[in-house]
Amino acid sequence: MQQLKSFRDDEDRSSEEFTADFLQLPPDILALTAGYRLNQIIGSSVFWQVFQLVMSFTQNACSKMFDEIPLGLKITLKEGKLSRAEIVQEAMKVLTELDEEFNRYHFFLGKLQDIAMLLEERKFAFKDVRKLRTNRTVRTAIKELEAHYKVELEYDSVGTEGAGDNVQTR
Numbered sequence: 001m002q003q004l005k006s007f008r009d010d011e012d013r014s015s016e017e018f019t020a021d022f023l024q025l026p027p028d029i030l031a032l033t034a035g036y037r038l039n040q041i042i043g044s045s046v047f048w049q050v051f052q053l054v055m056s057f058t059q060n061a062c063s064k065m066f067d068e069i070p071l072g073l074k075i076t077l078k079e080g081k082l083s084r085a086e087i088v089q090e091a092m093k094v095l096t097e098l099d100e101e102f103n104r105y106h107f108f109l110g111k112l113q114d115i116a117m118l119l120e121e122r123k124f125a126f127k128d129v130r131k132l133r134t135n136r137t138v139r140t141a142i143k144e145l146e147a148h149y150k151v152e153l154e155y156d157s158v159g160t161e162g163a164g165d166n167v168q169t170r
Helices: 002-009 015-019 032-042 046-079 084-121 126-134 136-148
Strands: none
Touching (some): 032 046, 032 126, 046 084, 084 136, 126 136
16 A cells, blocks of 8 residues: 555656565465365364465455556556546555455454464374364364355355365355
């Protein structure tokens, strides 16, 4: 948003400069191995499925911020139909919507933190790690995630068994 405001207020700033300070999402952020391990340890794919929703949203948001908005600025400036302030106002709407949509995933991050705290608080022998599946914190987090993201994950009344087969695409 700071980049947009700077672009709006500085008539000498070109649309090519707009993307200079944006960072692309690094591919290693996907942490596939960690997601798979968590799935195996807790015996539910719900964390992995919601993680995929977060990554999908994040990739889409980065594409909008890094590619679509700067291109829109460039094209709109060339056409001369809107002022810089009007162009930026429209781009700010898109960024605000993305921010509001991402707020939906804060719940997931909180549940992931609950599991992380559980792992940090206790020392587990390797053979006891699978017992996490029955831990109350883990079971509660799974149920709450299933309920919170029910529409996105389209769970049936059976629970987490086979839930990976019912992931709804947007």
